[in-house]
Amino acid sequence: MELDGSHVRTGILTPTETEELTPLRQIRRCKRQTDWREVRVGFARPVEQKEKRTFVARMGQYPEVVQQLHSAAVDQGLSTYTLVYGLADGGNGLREALESEFSHFQFILDRPHLKQHLFATAEAMELTGKIRLIWLKHTLNLIDKGHVKKVISRLKCWQGKGQQRVLNLAKYLERFRDALHYDKYRSLGLPIGSGEIESAHRYIPQKRLKLPGATWHPDTINPMLALRVIRANNWWNDFWHQLSLDKNQLISSC
DSSP, X not given: OXXXXXXXXXXXXXXXXXXXXXTTTOOBXXXXXXXXXXXXXXXXXXXXXXXXXXXXXXXXXXXXHHHHHHHHHHHTTOOTTOOEEEEEOOOTTHHHHHHHHOSSEEEEEOHHHHHHHHHHHHXXXXXXXXXXXXXXXXXXXHHHTTOHHHHHHHHHTOOXXXXXXXXXXXXXXXXXXXXXXXXXXXXXXXXXXXXXXXXXXXIIIIHHHTOTTOOBOHHHHHHHHHHHHHHHTTOHHHHHHHHHHHHHHHHHHO
16 A cells, blocks of 8 residues: 655635625625645555555545555455555654554555655765765665665764764664665565655546645545545446435435
8 A cells, every 4th residue: 555645725715804895796805814735645455456446535634544545455355364565655653553553564665755865864964976976876775675774873873964964864764674675675566666656646636626726625625535536446436326326215215
């Protein structure tokens, strides 16, 4: 399974302090308080079947989204004996929410996300040119092969510039030490980057919620996401058919 987030613009209209009316409808003028809120999208699928996916999407906290992701995994055949691999970034609380929901779970830290931290650290260390490229390549190669402890040890011994940033990276690697053996994950046929879920963001929430100039009331986002997920999972016809049956049963009972 994979899980990632992106932001959509939300807005709430509130009356202005003046009594000025709009020229056409003659109603009190309002101002829109805008904000950007995170929408989280995930999917579950068998490792060897890339096209067989069940999507979820929600604006909410990690535990809420992960509960939906658990239901998606059940839809894909999850049992009490299934080994679940979860690919995501290092968002606070994300890994913990996944591990609490799935009993047999292996977290995989998104490799491009890790590379961003490495590049930022190299900049803080003021490494330049060829030295910078060598350091990045060598460090990433050690991590790929599972030698994370060696990288952490070297970072803690760093005496040059950017020591605080280097120590932060060491703590970050320590936190995800068991989620960074990328060569092993490749050999198992597992993804190590979140390109698949990032692509899903473009055609599930963003295609509808990020129209040019669009601003959404927060209360309307999750209902719209539910419809987008129904379509992405090819449940569209079944959903409306079931809705029609429920409506007919309600009428007949009255």
